[in-house]
Amino acid sequence: MNPSQIKAALDEQGVHADPAHVSAAASTVNSMLKATADRFAALPLEAEPAGFQVEQRRSAP
Amino acid sequence: MTPEEILSLSCVQLAAAIRERRTSAVAAMEAVLERARRVQWRLNCFLRIDEASALEAARLADRQPARGPLHGVPMAHKDMYYRRGVVSSCGSKILRERPAPATATALERLDAAGAVQFGVLNMTEFALGPTGHNWHYGHCRNPWNVERIPGGSSAGTAASVAARANFAGLGSDTGGSIRLPAAFCGTSGIKPTYGRVSRAGAMPLSFSLDTVGPLTRTVEDAALIAQLIAGPDPQDPTCDARPVPDWTTLMNDSVKGLRIGRSRQYFYDDCDAEIAAAMDASLDVFRKLGASIVDIDLPDLAVYNAASGLISGAEAAALHTQWLRSRPQDYSDQVRGRLLQGLAIPATSYIDALRMRGAALAEFCNQVFSKVDVLHGPVLSIQTPSVAETDLGWGEHTAEVLARITRLTRPGSYLGLPSVCANAGFTRDGMPIGLQLIARPFDEATALRAGHAFQRATDWHLRAPKV
Numbered sequence: 001m002n003p004s005q006i007k008a009a010l011d012e013q014g015v016h017a018d019p020a021h022v023s024a025a026a027s028t029v030n031s032m033l034k035a036t037a038d039r040f041a042a043l044p045l046e047a048e049p050a051g052f053q054v055e056q057r058r059s060a061p
Numbered sequence: 062m063t064p065e066e067i068l069s070l071s072c073v074q075l076a077a078a079i080r081e082r083r084t085s086a087v088a089a090m091e092a093v094l095e096r097a098r099r100v101q102w103r104l105n106c107f108l109r110i111d112e113a114s115a116l117e118a119a120r121l122a123d124r125q126p127a128r129g130p131l132h133g134v135p136m137a138h139k140d141m142y143y144r145r146g147v148v149s150s151c152g153s154k155i156l157r158e159r160p161a162p163a164t165a166t167a168l169e170r171l172d173a174a175g176a177v178q179f180g181v182l183n184m185t186e187f188a189l190g191p192t193g194h195n196w197h198y199g200h201c202r203n204p205w206n207v208e209r210i211p212g213g214s215s216a217g218t219a220a221s222v223a224a225r226a227n228f229a230g231l232g233s234d235t236g237g238s239i240r241l242p243a244a245f246c247g248t249s250g251i252k253p254t255y256g257r258v259s260r261a262g263a264m265p266l267s268f269s270l271d272t273v274g275p276l277t278r279t280v281e282d283a284a285l286i287a288q289l290i291a292g293p294d295p296q297d298p299t300c301d302a303r304p305v306p307d308w309t310t311l312m313n314d315s316v317k318g319l320r321i322g323r324s325r326q327y328f329y330d331d332c333d334a335e336i337a338a339a340m341d342a343s344l345d346v347f348r349k350l351g352a353s354i355v356d357i358d359l360p361d362l363a364v365y366n367a368a369s370g371l372i373s374g375a376e377a378a379a380l381h382t383q384w385l386r387s388r389p390q391d392y393s394d395q396v397r398g399r400l401l402q403g404l405a406i407p408a409t410s411y412i413d414a415l416r417m418r419g420a421a422l423a424e425f426c427n428q429v430f431s432k433v434d435v436l437h438g439p440v441l442s443i444q445t446p447s448v449a450e451t452d453l454g455w456g457e458h459t460a461e462v463l464a465r466i467t468r469l470t471r472p473g474s475y476l477g478l479p480s481v482c483a484n485a486g487f488t489r490d491g492m493p494i495g496l497q498l499i500a501r502p503f504d505e506a507t508a509l510r511a512g513h514a515f516q517r518a519t520d521w522h523l524r525a526p527k528v
Contacts, residue, residue: 025401029374029405055426
């Protein structure tokens, strides 16, 4: 996402942002999306958030 | 006992002294109130001190039979634990006049154990930031050097406990907010397993990651307080139903034969040399106690770190959208900037971060806890930054500075794992160095056992700053 897209997304939600905030948001969000992209792409169809609680119980001593 | 002798005690020691009539709840309260008054102008760790009501409650405690294991022990907590009808500012301007709708389960349980609350503590606005800065009420300061940050968001809890102006207090941890200030200020603390302690009546930041836990002088105190507040709660649907083991007994077991994992990856990438040396020295302590140190490989924690940021960013932004629209000027610049970025996170990425969490936990447990009982590492890979170098408006540089602080704590938040922190020494310029002991889900007992054994063999946790 580039800063213009970020600004548009914020405007659409009725939230004003300074240019420095928009630029930082673009950098931070892009960095998080880039770091997770491959793993997210490999998620199986059946993976769902509740899998975390299942795994917590399974891994507990 | 003299006030100085009282203030040197841990919660467990003070409760015993009150029980055995070697001192009184009133004497403890008077000592801590005097100390709090003395350090407040330098540290700004308290947002409110309720002197009259605290002394009255202490007098009542001295007249009553012991109510529980913390009978008569003065405590102050991060200002985000609600008491019905009382304002909890959450470090914000926005909530500074709103009476809380209900009392937090954690506070009810501490009340039932006999603790006496005497104030509320400074924190990062809405618990959103790792430095401890607060632009509405003034920055909290590190008692070891007031020009350095105390860490956040539970800044006041760590600073007051370290300065002996509080015996222990609640913090909260979403991405490191107990572990980081504990490390920066040299206190102990525990971030419990996600779901172990009720979040009911605690200000939410990111409901998938928020955890409640204490910052304390000793790991023994952390075990006691965590045990008192943990366990099922119908008020919090995410709170796990399993019974809480007797951690205060289990932590006394020997660590002989315990397998402690160390990974040279991630935790030691660009790690400060003094911090790395302190970690090596702490591992030597464990070796001498009979534990075995096992080198292990970790999964890619940078992915977990980023996934944690996606979840906390999106959830925090959702909670604050209305105020970001209607009262943007009432947020500090740094907090508003951090919240805004959450509004730009795609919904599918947020959901994918949650979908990946089960597989990530399985991967981590298979890779780490199939080989070791507990993972050891530093809380921070950098030395304590100054207040000045982190007192910044929001921008790309600030985001990078803050990301360096939370890098070693956010993966554990994503995985919901319990982590015990303890002071492992000091840098050459006198700042504390914190270690963390991470265990498998709901295995706080093992992390507490290791932390307690470390403190029985060392005296780092007994040192107090000269404020």
